[in-house]
Amino acid sequence: MSFAVGLAAVAVFALLAPALQFMARTRAWPLGPVALLAIAAVVSHGLGVTLGILVVPQFQYWDAASVFGFCVMAYVFAFGAVYKSVSLGILLSLVDRPDRRAPLSEIVERQVPDLFRGRIGNLIDGGLVERSESHFAATAAGRNMAGHVGRLRRAFGIGDTSLYDFSE
């Protein structure tokens, strides 16, 4: 029964999370998609626990929390996969064309540079990079974050190219 309570909380999350994303977009809330997912998770988990205490005589918190955590993380995983994937962005742009075909040169010369400029815009909006005329430089916050990322990459033995290694 505690697992069912966890699943009920998942259902609340699955309704609340997209509703929050939609409202944030239409009402221009200053909250990022990840923060909205976190709010939806905390609220739905809280509601689930309250429901469990009220309805189930011997409510097992970890039974409910385990299935809730798993399903919410699967949701976040799927969300992250479609949110800003470069590969899926290329695939979607191909499928959306009337003839479903595009010259490779157009992807290289137009779409990828556009993606590049979009991500630079995100870094500027996030206060990590600043632009002065035609040049870009990292802010103190950007240098700080890059330092943390570099240390984590070294600790976990991760390279700094962001390219997929197909030899593995």
Place this chain on the structure above:
Amino acid sequence: MNLLPGPAQAAAIGLSLAFPLLLLLYARIAATGGAGRRFRLGCVSLLILYAVACIALPGQRQVGDVLGGLFLLGTAMMLCYILFSLLAWGFTLTLLTALVQAGRPLTLEQWATAYMQGGDLGTFTHNRLKLLIGAGMVVTADGRLAPTTKGVAVAHLVKLVRLSTGLG
């Protein structure tokens, strides 16, 4: 309400907390290969340790306890994968680290060259396309790209996920 996890769930929580430490350990062993292979090895190790814990722990196992433990392990693996993949293959983060490593303000073109470590955006595009081509989602012919039936199906699935998660 019972806040105490079952024995298998407690083992799963302990293993989940130890998972990043296991990845740190594997990063120090050259034979474990690249980042992706090391992560998969970490996941398999975690499942084996969980199975051993379920057998070795005293008392009889409850199905709900073992199932809850598996959900908790799955949650930890997905959470770690999201963070690990951001570090390893994150486009925006690598843009930032490339700019900081350059040590001076860069123009857009210089930044792209620094990001690709001497290569160009064509190299990056080909790397991302290799993923789509390898997965059988896109084919190339005469310098043009076209989605396969599988690619079109994946694109529709991506659109469905985007719609249902509120990304539009």
